[in-house]
Amino acid sequence: MSIDVSIIVPLYNEEAVFDQLIQRLTSVINTTSFTCEVILVNDGSSDKTDILIEQICEKDKRFTGVLLSRNHGHQLAVSAGLNFVRGKKGAMIIDGDLQDPPELVHEFYKLLSDGYDVIYAIRKNRKEGFLKKMAYSLYYRLQKKISNFNIPIDSGDFSMLSKRVVDNINSMPEQSRYLRGMRAWVGFKQIGYEYDRDERQAGETKYSWGKLFELAFNGIFNFSDFPVKIITRLGFFTVAFSLLYFVYNIYRKFAYNDVPQGFTATILAIILFSGVQMISLGLIGEYVLRIYNQVRNRPLFVIDKVIQEGEQKTTTNNKVEI
Template identity: 55%
Template sequence: MPSPQISIVAPLYNESESFPHLVQRLTQLMDSLPLPIEVVLVDDGSRDTTALQMRQIALTDPRYHCVFLSRNHGHQLALTAGLAAARATEALFIIDGDLQDPPELLPDFYQKMQEGYDVVYAVRRKRKENFIKKTGYFLFYRLLKSISYVDIPLDSGDFALISRRVADVLNQMPEESRFLRGMRSWVGFKQTGFEYERSERVAGESKYSFKQLFGLAYNGIFNFSEFPIKFMTRAGGVAIGIALIYFVIVIVKKLFFAGIIEGFTALLFVIILFSGVQLMSLGIIGEYVLRIFFQSKGRPLYVVKEEIIESTVYSSQFTVGKVPPQTMSSTTTQRLTDNG
């Protein structure tokens, strides 16, 4: 097939139930558009039959380009692997495999890009999640926007159409704790939003646990805001202020009322206050140290086990994710050359 003009990138993890629906809708979309399009599916170490179904479609339809990671690396890193593998010359369309992000919006996004935008990101007008998740998302995006030094759009996830040059910049960013929607905003260029109503999952259950959602939120806050580290200074100032006020009260009572505040309760209050501030400060510092620790290891962001391009299987003999082109082996360079 000719070099794809657009790549549709979808990370998958245990999506065997929704996979037939995904393939059906993506195939119909590609058949209806005059542009050369490839679909990059990334298996993030699935434990069901997702990888098997991916192999079947990739070996029968050369428009499907499949990447199989060696284990579960997480949604953001699987998406990063898809961006790195995409061969599109013009734009990359990022969706989720559960079809909550309708792929049929590609023509609308592409039309907006033709107006001169490098990034067309989706803005969720209405969600189908439960009340707790909807409230959490609502509060998080507004908190992040208020404290971030980057203008991250409200209610905007990874669902977007990005130009080739934006994708190239993202691929060069070696961050280990990735928050792609924040990185996308940081890159800059001309960006615009496109409102849509998010659909329900076509099948199966969400693979994002509350723990993973909190981890993603932490990456957004600690990677794109100076607030946590500055908050420690402010919290320390407040604690000192409270201590000084308390000290003044004690002195006034001693000098003018012939007595001082006594008792276990007052002492306990002071100990809890200062201990809490110190432990919270250590926790915030620990978050930054942890990120520095993982980043300093220099490990690849992910490891590719196998790749199917235009119905041809390639078993990877190298790790990828942070390998600059000039350090790739000759085998790697030859493989990439052979496949565009």
């Protein structure tokens, strides 16, 4: 069967929302004027998500199951799905919690047919709490300010990519993946599509604050040289501050014969310089850590099994053998 678009859905402990997800996806692919497949990626779930994926893949050959050996994280789960795309026109990436409506595949495909290579969704409204919405807003605008190229603000992984964009992303070997940055870096013709993001339909969010910060750091350190440059600026600032403080003490010495006594000035200088050094080492360490992870050259993910066209298939080097 010729497939036009592959819909990639990463799943991690989504048993509670799974039936509703499959119902909406099935309704979508039954009503499209183009052919679709759905790639369900199980990211090492500890509930029955993997069993449910196997059941739907055996029942409906339009569904493919990619079961990872353990939890690798959202970005790598999506990357695994991209490696199994058979859609000749491209692929759509959505989250399994139904905050991203799969029904938008119709609108995205129209734009894909109009010649756009990347259609990224822009969130007009979010249903999260005030603190999280504020954090997202500040981060996206900071990222846009310091990135080496334009990464659209308020856009997540929900998108449709042409086949050549999928192929280019699959060719990128980086370990600390930030897909929305990679997709922007590829270039080609891109357009945003505004939508209102829904609430999670069931279950709980899997993105803790820790994982959100990790993703944010990947976005900053992978696509900006600002953290390195700020070290130099901090160095110039501390040197300038020290010189000004030295001139101030000389002035007090000759004008008032009143040079500060004791350890106060020394302690202030030590704390200031130590803080700058620790920040500098931390920023450099973020880059060194990414270099270390990259040079080990480990595979991005490990696949347990693949269920395609209702049959379980073996894998070699994370590639399915048909």
